[in-house]
Amino acid sequence: MKSKLHILFALLFITGIICTGLNSCKKDYLNVNEYLYDMTNIDSVFVDQDKLLTYVNGIASYLPDEDKLWTSSWSPFQGSSDENFSSWDDDRHAGIKLLLGEITPYTANSYFNNYSTWYKGIRKANTVIAKIDQTRGLSITSKRQYLGEMYFFKGYFMYLLLQEYGPAVIPPDNVLDVSSNTTELSQERNSYDDCVNYVITNMELAATYLPATKEALSDIYRPTSGAALATLSRLLLEAASPMYNGNQSYSGWKKSDGTPFISQTRDNTKWGKAAVMAKRIMQTGLYELYTYPISADTDPLAYNVPTAAYPNGAGGIDPYRSYKYTFIGEVPANSNREVIWCTRVNPTAGDSPLWLSTPAQLGGGNGLNLTQDLVDSYKMKDGFDINNSSTTFPYPGSSTAYQPIGTAKNISDVQLVSNTAKMYNNREARFYATIGFCHSYWKGTSYTGSGAYKNLEVTYYSDGTAAPTVNYPNDYNHTGYTCIKYNHPFDNMQATAAITNKTFPIFRYAEILLNYAEALNELNSSYTDVNASITVDRNLEEIKSAFNRVRFRAGLPGLSTAELASQESIRNAIKLERKVEFACEGRRYHDLRRWLDAPTAYSKPVTGMNVKTTSTQRDRFYTPTTISEPLTYRAWSFKMYFWPIPKESIDKNAKLVQNPGW
Template structure:
């Protein structure tokens, strides 16, 4: 009789587990009921020892994507699908390119993060439900574990929201085994409900987490700042036009009639976003990273304030200050700009590998677009179309000519063969972009092959970055690549420094604050924090100018900040340059609405890499690319990724995203 009851119980549980399989249980075979019983037994043991609970929480965090793997083996399509770049291969390792080539559908398995993220949520929920059972744990550690799990739960929902839009919010406690199918099939919440739930949990995480992580082993575990930074980003997105009163989604509703995307614009959402950023600023823990001015720091243009940073750039080295954030020169523990980070791969999946030419051991398969190159300012902050006499942008008739005499600044060497079109640009350009005749020092190499060190890389058809015979597709299509994450010592034939990838850094908080204030029409007060924000032009100017001065550029005036439309354009461009190839561009374009349509439906342009060295002028002719890798398009469906059909099949109340 007991055996019969057990089998009946197993049958019921098998049915329950099947229904929950799309995310409430784990990635294990959800039909393996015996494994489920074993897992529950193991859980009882886990919560009897602190060390096992710690391991379990780290297991819950293991579902987090490595956001530093931007192009190769990337966990999401966002950087690969950005208008900043495209890869030289359309394959499974670089599937981000498929998104705008219309090759990702609900029926294939690319970027199916749904079950992983819900598995992480489930594990976090279990810890929060059972953490008080652990006997051998201090109050400090218990609080930390609780904070980490609140953070994980909220962060997984944030990741789901980024990729899929509104998603179901599962109960904080697991369903009872006798629940019926109707109770366990959940409809998607609205976008605003998801945002509110994320912020509610991040507030709880903020309450429990420590202000900083001091040990190097724990440096990538979230702190209070990481919780607030997530809120800052989520609330900024929620206030933006695509998610705030967007009539395109007027017919997209839940079964209760509520719109998935609210249909009435609420300007106070900008106030909430500004408060979240201001709370981080008020912590007085984070600041923009800067390095002191050195002997080889170039003189500032006359229109850049020589006052000490943050009121000017007189006492800093702008190039080193920006480049050291990314290239591994400064250990993560010593960089107060980083709020939350991860460690990307250093070899086959790394930014170094995809950017480096073949003869230096790389894949030579990352191509920046001409649009992002042209967006960078001249040294004095002028646009290339409005350059000044002091720092002129050359005419098309002379743009291809070599500058003739190379020069060094801040440890960077500009070669004499550099085209005039790349001279006198702002320092973020040199810190981020590899162009034809860029020097790749690679000084960690100590072997006998002189071509593998201090190499001047060229992208002509007969240049040294041409592909090998065995890999004919491994060549650069535009004449530009990303060097942002490459240290002067890095060499794939020798050693590559470990880098920390900034998931959140203080520069974003400052620009979030400036943008939110700029869009705010009337003062907003947050009762919980007591912070009041308004469209204060001096506050906007102060936050924005810190970014400008760190880059060695002139700050904006009160008059500039007084114009909402002009300030909006300045902020959009600053975000484009400051966060180039950091995974932010796709989300910015999307949340701004029409900007995504405009940017993604422009033709991709670059240098004419089919031209040989002997025809230098032809190479430096801006060329429209039209091969199979660049025939991208952006439709309304691309504002959200498709929910996989395998997920939809397991929950009858789920609806697919619009136009998929």
């Protein structure tokens, strides 16, 4: 029984059949007709283990495909971040529509309408918990596994609701009486803090039932106790952040009894709770950042990077491969201690993270544009900002930035061709692992045909190799930058294409370390969790230890004296580190909102290279240029902190109020 459950869960993810909120899978929360239908047939589910397994797999199918970041995405989170924009404003790339001002409660019926789907998942999980004892022949081990997954689903679906829609309706845990009428089934939204407590309760229960590890490759998509705690680490950090902790902007948004939906009292102990949760994960000893040993082609460390063996320095590791290999399938997820929970990357070329960013010559859509702001956030290899670089690795001035480096060189799996601009030379390893720029070298070695579809030097000039064609004049890169974070040197979608099998890390240990550092930095006094027997305070050595593990893995020096000078300087260092470390992973959208930095970030003009120039005008191409066109319009307003609840769901619950501004 247990092995069959494992196999079916794996197959759900591997075959990519998980529903991501498509209309065919959606039902309104507590829709009376559907609820009655389910309840009149529910007893047959618990007749035997096979039917129960089918029902449980159906609940798992409501989990989103979190690897779908841009094309046919499950959420607006990546498409609506300040890191990027797509080259088309269409339904397949609907994330862009939020910043273009095209979203309303009515259009939310069609775009990223996950609302009713996730409530259906909670309700079905409650049904299993209530009726699981009716299943004949169910072993204690299998029962514990099922219960752990049901509590995880309840907590995770509520977490997802909070991420997209804000304060949510907390459904009752009991299986509702089928005689209830529509009025009785309608419920008011709960406060944000109440919803957080709901997630805490269910994830703590899940952590007690679920195993700590999954050894088999077929099991890695199933949640573990670590996945439950990682969800709480992320959520508690958000709950402590300015958006949800004493945010006076929402002082007038209240429940019918006068309770604010978002707490109006700033509570510093929330940072303590976030720090403790991260510490609990760290103390398991199960997780560590992935590192790859130093190789003959590893780029030498800069003069100021500690050479002690990792994690006390960057000695003995290849920073590029250590960062890159988690995302490209080079190392199996069950052998990678950095991955806490993951999902299989859908191999369908038109929906994968690869397609939008890949040039047309390699079979891609050639339509993902990263901003100059993101590109400029990456440091030089000695850890200095490009605007304050060192004399050893100076960032070139405008008079030389465009000039070619002149001599090709290799950095691990990356080949910098001789035409690479000086502005891209001597950058940190994560830059080369993430950013595709003009004159990047795309290997695409899986191609076996006779065409020139591999080992391609991609250029974004108006007459470059990635220029639009006559038949598709709108299919081109608008900024001169794309994301290569998920591209393996083997990957090629052209003709005899092949794509390396990959997993997408939903939670990875780097996030836990930076969560811990951030939470500690915001503490004003010590905090003790009696149940966990953990006390935390604003200990600079603890902050440095957690933060520097991430920096050292990237081949950079640790926190500098200037960065450690104050709470604010550390805060700014953490914000920048998260921006770079988690670039194009769907986290930036949430960070900007929880820090209340979104208005500033989205008010910046979108800049990039001047892709309207030809290859004979290198100096003009490499001049940062404001991209003023309809796709780069950013209509930020206060209402965009939350996605609107779909109008169809508002209409079917008389007590449900819409998010502010919508």
